[in-house]
Amino acid sequence: MPSPTIRRLDVASPVPADIDIANSVEPLPIADIAAELGLRPEHYDLYGKYKAKVLLSVLDELKAQQDGYYVVVGGITPTPLGEGKSTTTVGLCQALGAFLDKKVVTCLRQPSQGPTFGIKGGAAGGGYSQVIPMDEFNLHLTGDIHAITAANNLLAAAIDTRIFHENSQSDKALFNRLCPANKEGKRHFADIMFRRLTKLGVSKTDPNELTPDEIRRFARLDIDPESITWRRVMDVNDRFLRKITVGQGPEEKGMVRETGFDISVASEIMAVLALTTSLADMRERLGRMVIGNSKSGEPITADDLGVGGALTVLMKDAIHPTLMQTLEGTPVLVHAGPFANIAHGNSSIVADKIALKLVGKGGFVVTEAGFGADIGTEKFMDIKCRYSGLVPQCAIIVATIRALKMHGGGPEVVAGKPLDHAYVSENVALVEAGCINLAKHISNTRSYGVNVVVAINKFASDTEAEMKAVHSAAMAAGAFDAVVCTHHAHGGKGAVELGLAVQRACESQAEPLKFLYPLESSIKEKIESIAKFYGASGVEYSEQAEKQIEMYTKQGFSSLPICMAKTQYSFSHVPSMKGAPTGFVLPIRDVRASIGAGFIYPLVGTMSTMPGLPTRPCFYQIDVDTATGKVMGLS
Amino acid sequence: MPSPTIRRLDVASPVPADIDIANSVEPLPIADIAAELGLRPEHYDLYGKYKAKVLLSVLDELKAQQDGYYVVVGGITPTPLGEGKSTTTVGLCQALGAFLDKKVVTCLRQPSQGPTFGIKGGAAGGGYSQVIPMDEFNLHLTGDIHAITAANNLLAAAIDTRIFHENSQSDKALFNRLCPANKEGKRHFADIMFRRLTKLGVSKTDPNELTPDEIRRFARLDIDPESITWRRVMDVNDRFLRKITVGQGPEEKGMVRETGFDISVASEIMAVLALTTSLADMRERLGRMVIGNSKSGEPITADDLGVGGALTVLMKDAIHPTLMQTLEGTPVLVHAGPFANIAHGNSSIVADKIALKLVGKGGFVVTEAGFGADIGTEKFMDIKCRYSGLVPQCAIIVATIRALKMHGGGPEVVAGKPLDHAYVSENVALVEAGCINLAKHISNTRSYGVNVVVAINKFASDTEAEMKAVHSAAMAAGAFDAVVCTHHAHGGKGAVELGLAVQRACESQAEPLKFLYPLESSIKEKIESIAKFYGASGVEYSEQAEKQIEMYTKQGFSSLPICMAKTQYSFSHVPSMKGAPTGFVLPIRDVRASIGAGFIYPLVGTMSTMPGLPTRPCFYQIDVDTATGKVMGLS
Incomplete structure (x- = not known):
């Protein structure tokens, strides 16, 4: 029935x-x-x-x-x-x-x-x-995409502001602000700080017991501005935000930096939302998102910045x-x-x-x-x-x-x-x-x-x-x-x-699911399995790609699955190669990672992550019938 | 009971x-x-x-x-x-x-x-x-503030993109794209375009009948980039966005411009939402928001850009x-x-x-x-x-x-x-x-x-x-x-x-409401009434303020009410002047306007419209209890 x-x-x-x-x-x-x-x-x-x-x-x-x-x-x-x-x-x-x-x-x-x-x-x-x-x-x-925008950009603000405050303060002043003494002169770590302490191999629970070296390592993230991969996002086709310079206000003391906006759905947080399996799992994924490296090459996470919990609150x-x-x-x-x-x-x-x-x-x-x-x-x-x-x-x-x-x-x-x-x-x-x-x-x-x-x-x-x-x-x-x-x-x-x-x-389905590659394979082996699946005869890595693969492997991220960033208009990297091309060599221009979401993404060609508006955008037809409240002109 | x-x-x-x-x-x-x-x-x-x-x-x-x-x-x-x-x-x-x-x-x-x-x-x-x-x-x-963010930034994107397209196209090409011919070769104006035509004094309804001069006036908004007052917004304390340069991507062909972000609640659209009285009224206010001037000094509105209806849809x-x-x-x-x-x-x-x-x-x-x-x-x-x-x-x-x-x-x-x-x-x-x-x-x-x-x-x-x-x-x-x-x-x-x-x-209330000033007074008379109300002995205008008052008066906006942008920490413009100071001269540094919301706002001092984050932001305490879903640490 x-x-x-x-x-x-x-x-x-x-x-x-x-x-x-x-x-x-x-x-x-x-x-x-x-x-x-x-x-x-x-x-x-x-x-x-x-x-x-x-x-x-x-x-x-x-x-x-x-x-x-x-x-x-x-x-x-x-x-x-x-x-x-x-x-x-x-x-x-x-x-x-x-x-x-x-x-x-x-x-x-x-x-x-x-x-x-x-x-x-x-x-x-x-x-x-x-x-x-x-x-x-x-x-x-x-409101889910709005929540992603808010969370993504809170993290972005936390990054630049942290670099700013680290630039102008001594280790001790930073530490005193991060763990202020209360009226009785006692200091406490916020719960989230234990995540960073654990990562640093520090098991102390009383801030007063940290050595000056531990204080420095704890309080100074020492983010390398050149290494920052975290961009801001907005759910608007705004091509003029693709590449921008921030920090040009007088109060920002010359700490300018080139960066840009992607459209919100390109945020790693969207990928986290899609791949998470529970609230607790989402909390962990958001916390371990990597935003760049320290000057010594250590990956810096949202939890290092103290913001993984707040991101989860925004996404709950x-x-x-x-x-x-x-x-x-x-x-x-x-x-x-x-x-x-x-x-x-x-x-x-x-x-x-x-x-x-x-x-x-x-x-x-x-x-x-x-x-x-x-x-x-x-x-x-x-x-x-x-x-x-x-x-x-x-x-x-x-x-x-x-x-x-x-x-x-x-x-x-x-x-x-x-x-x-x-x-x-x-x-x-x-x-x-x-x-x-x-x-x-x-x-x-x-x-x-x-x-x-x-x-x-x-x-x-x-x-x-x-x-x-x-x-x-x-x-x-x-x-x-x-x-x-x-x-x-x-x-x-x-x-x-x-x-x-x-x-x-x-x-009538009876077979078990067979993955294309085992996670334990190296990043290159996995990329090559996928390339073969496309019909490629081989893979060619740029110098940048080689460097990134080496870095992610060294950082311990090589067992993540691979998410190819390739055109959809061909099995190959060339949109005009239709049918089922073979014998092409797949070029890997760069390799990036969404550690929180949980994948490495090699770039095969250039991907636009912020669309633009044409001379006559759809919005010209869109309006509300103010008598009925109905939307008109959406297509 | x-x-x-x-x-x-x-x-x-x-x-x-x-x-x-x-x-x-x-x-x-x-x-x-x-x-x-x-x-x-x-x-x-x-x-x-x-x-x-x-x-x-x-x-x-x-x-x-x-x-x-x-x-x-x-x-x-x-x-x-x-x-x-x-x-x-x-x-x-x-x-x-x-x-x-x-x-x-x-x-x-x-x-x-x-x-x-x-x-x-x-x-x-x-x-x-x-x-x-x-x-x-x-x-x-x-989600209201998220809607404001989306609407505000759609308008911002429309402004920069319109200038970009006008820079690279002839009047005729622009017009052809704005009013494309359909399969039968017929052109139509979108409904929203009649708002601009009316403003230009053009009463024709068939695009083919426009003279070359009318085509130019209709299709070319000729926005003066220096005059743009519309900024982007975000509901995040992101001080590094206070002053930025946009358009640095190679596809934007060198059309760079200095601008900045305010926090979302500072958007004029928020003021429109607060002052509107109906959906139809909101549609009109959003459409008449002024984003800057043409090179010849005419105010350019959201409806001139064709986006007033879409903004209303986002805000409905x-x-x-x-x-x-x-x-x-x-x-x-x-x-x-x-x-x-x-x-x-x-x-x-x-x-x-x-x-x-x-x-x-x-x-x-x-x-x-x-x-x-x-x-x-x-x-x-x-x-x-x-x-x-x-x-x-x-x-x-x-x-x-x-x-x-x-x-x-x-x-x-x-x-x-x-x-x-x-x-x-x-x-x-x-x-x-x-x-x-x-x-x-x-x-x-x-x-x-x-x-x-x-x-x-x-x-x-x-x-x-x-x-x-x-x-x-x-x-x-x-x-x-x-x-x-x-x-x-x-x-x-x-x-x-x-x-x-x-x-x-x-x-026991019996008296009628008596406003402080009549709307028909000049902008300066109204500012002076409010200054007197504060206890000031007079008002001093900067050159910039004089210029702006003259401009708004010429543009026909002088009958709007006045919204003073002044510190809340004193009746005067000096936060340290406590009690009920008198005899001070109120300095008007600049005069701006929210035409859609419906007020002129003189600036008495510098107003921050984008807060920042401290070294240890509140977010360090904020997290979700993943077992119960409850938010912890908000204060």
């Missing part, structure tokens, strides 16, 4: 604008969606009528419950237009929940607010497969995932949205864990991995599943005829320009040639020991013969199944076949 | 730490507090269990309801330790609600989150007169005040927290309006005005009441023996240092001498035609004789009454006498 919260859609043709579809549906009270999942009011906090934070404590309560099936959605190497991965994720869940009577939860990333006002518009899915209310999804949501509500709903009334958990290049591009572990317990045995949790499967699914397996201990039963690869034609040699696809004729008329040969890209994603994903289902996201101009070609190629490459779906035009109804295929794939 | 949500406190002596008192009381579900105010679930949005946003639409529904009594709380010129204005505001309401069976709502400002981690700690009141949960009050609350939830509760279970509306110098330092008009309707006839709304009465109450009357049309029946002036002794010639009071003996032992002569400050605040406040009640906020070491001296001086100066209160130590019970006096004052 379908759940009472299920809503049947009247679909129109041609498909109206996303915002018009979203506004045409009155969302259900989120409390109803929660009740349908078996959640009681004490399990969640409402944020308005259509959003609720599901409290992490639910996990303890449901410990004994069996997990549902775990499905990850990746894609082939996309065109710049995107191939509908989020839409497929939502559409599949609408099919499972509204048409196949399964318990299902969609797990999505929270989009960055900044780009909503720039070029790209929102990220709530599309057509008849969307999350609603879409304005709340794309804007503040429940953000750890709870936000419950929303699809157009057809199925539940969605929105949580975390780390970058897919400099971070791992997956939504949170805690949301997936809660979802798996809520759907229980026989239910489905569908979670999306950012970018193409070479990046998103690889990081989902080797980073996210490694930290969560969860095992997926099925991996979906979303493919479009358009993108396959591009891989087969079709003309360049450019956002904002009309598609070439090749893409809107039948050309089976081009599709067949392009399936080499799909085949490589399938065999790569299969190598984790998981069943692969290809979702052919059908557009109006795609033909039977083209889709047949994809099906054959997919099956030949080892896919469990390959299914055409039309959820953009028809909602869940258009993804019923996909839902059935996914169900069969999950039920 | 007392309301069922009233909670009786067991008070301990000596008074425990604020956080310990706050944590010792389990807050009531905010839905219960809302119900007690007559609010139904459709009137508010829950944000967790202990906060709710009361929707502005309540005002329409309660239009026919009579307003309650409106009481504003100001203070004498304070010591750097503060004289307990917020605590008195909360304590008085606890008395009215929990002991005198009155309907009452406390209206408070939302504190800035940044300083919570710096020196000052929280701002939820103190002792047994606090708002709870105090961690939520001091931290993210319901922030316009609803947040309902919380006091320790004794009386309702509190927290909303807006503009700076008390460069802005007007009062909580929002909409919160006060909603509160007055909710308490209804015979009920009480008590709202606090920032800084001493010379600043806070003056701006409450001449700016806030002018925009709201509301009329207070009673103004409270909070006085402490400590501060009066300082005004009487006592030694300097320095935060963080022990108080001089004079402040903790009886010295009636010092108190009597200091009452000159109180008397001037009383007569100033009386001049608005409102009854003045003096609240003597008693500390443990204050004596009967000292308090008697204050009472006599207050009555002689024209106070309606002067009452000793001990709400810090006893909660509402300690402010019952104050509550009775306030009730009598409200019931």
